Amino acid sequence: MPQNPERIVDHLELFKQEEYTQLFKNKHEQFEGAHPAEEVQRVSEWTKGWEYREKNFAREALTVNPAKGCQPVGAMFAALGIEGTLPFVQGSQGCVAYFRTHLSRHYKEPCSAVSSSMTEDAAVFGGLNNMIEGLEVSYKLYKPKMIAVCTTCMAEVIGDDLGAFITNAKGAGAVPQDLPIPFAHTPSFVGSHTTGYDNMMKGILLNLTEGKKGKANGKVNIISGFDTYVGNNREVKHMLGLMGVEHTIVSDTSDYFDAPNDGEYQMYPGGTKIEDVADTINAKATVCLQRYTTQKTREYIEKTWKQDTKVLRPFGVKGTDEFLMAISEITGKAIPKELEVERGRLVDAMTDSYAWIHGKKFAIYGDPDLVYSVTSFLLEMGAEPVHILCNNGDQEFKAEMEEMLKASPFGQGATVWIQKDLWHFRSLMC
Numbered sequence: 001m002p003q004n005p006e007r008i009v010d011h012l013e014l015f016k017q018e019e020y021t022q023l024f025k026n027k028h029e030q031f032e033g034a035h036p037a038e039e040v041q042r043v044s045e046w047t048k049g050w051e052y053r054e055k056n057f058a059r060e061a062l063t064v065n066p067a068k069g070c071q072p073v074g075a076m077f078a079a080l081g082i083e084g085t086l087p088f089v090q091g092s093q094g095c096v097a098y099f100r101t102h103l104s105r106h107y108k109e110p111c112s113a114v115s116s117s118m119t120e121d122a123a124v125f126g127g128l129n130n131m132i133e134g135l136e137v138s139y140k141l142y143k144p145k146m147i148a149v150c151t152t153c154m155a156e157v158i159g160d161d162l163g164a165f166i167t168n169a170k171g172a173g174a175v176p177q178d179l180p181i182p183f184a185h186t187p188s189f190v191g192s193h194t195t196g197y198d199n200m201m202k203g204i205l206l207n208l209t210e211g212k213k214g215k216a217n218g219k220v221n222i223i224s225g226f227d228t229y230v231g232n233n234r235e236v237k238h239m240l241g242l243m244g245v246e247h248t249i250v251s252d253t254s255d256y257f258d259a260p261n262d263g264e265y266q267m268y269p270g271g272t273k274i275e276d277v278a279d280t281i282n283a284k285a286t287v288c289l290q291r292y293t294t295q296k297t298r299e300y301i302e303k304t305w306k307q308d309t310k311v312l313r314p315f316g317v318k319g320t321d322e323f324l325m326a327i328s329e330i331t332g333k334a335i336p337k338e339l340e341v342e343r344g345r346l347v348d349a350m351t352d353s354y355a356w357i358h359g360k361k362f363a364i365y366g367d368p369d370l371v372y373s374v375t376s377f378l379l380e381m382g383a384e385p386v387h388i389l390c391n392n393g394d395q396e397f398k399a400e401m402e403e404m405l406k407a408s409p410f411g412q413g414a415t416v417w418i419q420k421d422l423w424h425f426r427s428l429m430c
Contacts, residue, residue, distance in 0.1 A: 048430035052427065057424060064422070065421055065423055066421045067425075068367075070095075071196030071199065072151070072152060072186045073102055073103070073193040074199075074200065074293070077103070077253065078148075078196075078226075079251075080271070081249075081252050081256065083271035083274060084145030085145065085148055085268065089116070089152060090150070090151045092118050095153075096113055111257075112267055127154075131160075131162075132168065132172055132174045135175050139175045145180075148184075148203070150183065150196065180207055184196070184199035186199055197293050198295060209277075215282060219246045220327065222248065223288045224249065224252075224289050224290070230253065231254075233249055233252050243331070248277070248280055252270065255270020256268075281307070284331065285308040285309065287310050289369075291400075292367075292396075312326050315377055316376055324339065363389075364387070367390070371388060378410075384414075387414070388401060388416045389420050389424065393418040402416055
């Protein structure tokens with residue numbers, strides 16, 4: 001019987017059909033202890049109470065729905081913003097399948113990445129042979145301009161030395177000697193996707209800028225951080241273009257994860273040109289749009305390149321004002337009338353919608369810089385954040401958040417929770 005696309009239903013409706021409800025009922029009765037519905041409801045209500053909340057917040061050895069990803073996800077995201085770059089993960093196929101799926105499902109776009117396919121023998125004897133063969137096949141089959149290597153837990157636990165492995169692979173003729181192969185150690189059992197982004201960004205800059213120190217190019221480097229909204233890079237380029245500021249968006253994923261559907265497949269759409277990344281060492285300054293995803297990268301730029309860095313978050317009126325004024329100060333370029341008009345439209349939109357947001361209470365969770373920026377904008381709108389949760393935030397982030405909240409009359413009732421997961425968040429919301 002031919003398939004009828006009009007009969008395809010959403011999964012929520014699909015599982016309400018009789019065949020599924022009967023299946024779930026049988027499974028419940030035969031394999032799940034068959035607790036009466038009344039008991040299930042009683043326990044469900046108990047988990048919403050204060051007694052359960054105290055027990056929930058007392059746990060230490062268990063994480064439930066952590067609201068963060070593994071380091072390699074961030075490392076791949078950083079690499080995919082460079083033209084012609086193929087992420088290569090030293091680890092098992094299953095891990096890379098998860099990372100690719102995570103990004104592809106979010107963007108509804110293809111996400112190219114390969115694995116060295118480490119299995120039990122590599123876990124015992126090391127992954128050197130997997131690395132050599134994997135790099136050779138990847139280069140010949142996918143013809144990248146750069147291969148960016150990161151690791152999974154398996155490679156980190158056994159202590160694979162990526163730098164030595166890459167040198168051996170080039171020595172064996174698996175890939176050309178002049179092929180850029182930056183790398184980053186990204187164990188998933190520490191940090192998060194934001195840590196992985198930082199590690200890979202530093203690795204890419206270290207690799208591509210080595211020996212490239214030369215004449216100042218007058219540009220400003222922009223490092224977006226782990227920002228998954230592709231429109232933000234385009235807006236930054238729009239604003240800097242109106243100001244006449246020469247710049248380099250280091251790792252621009254906007255075209256990769258929002259490629260046009262023109263009937264022609266491109267494996268590596270868009271991205272920052274490799275030669276432009278190599279020339280970032282000669283820029284006037286580097287501006288990072290996120291603080292906590294660029295900590296190691298900023299330290300490297302300041303100490304090794306002797307280049308000034310700034311953290312500016314152009315989110316909301318205050319954040320965007322600070323960004324534009326800092327860029328103007330760095331470059332000597334005036335802020336044009338067009339941007340003043342755009343700012344006026346934003347203020348007008350905020351004024352028109354203020355009545356719907358003012359005084360409303362919010363609970364917020366996410367990555368450190370995103371949480372900071374969203375909270376800042378909500379305070380501008382007169383909203384009242386109550387619970388602010390960030391699993392991958394640290395004490396520095398908490399202190400910065402609390403300082404911002406304390407300075408606003410709308411932030412006095414907020415509590416910042418760090419290193420807590422979404423099951424904690426559930427208790428806070430009940």
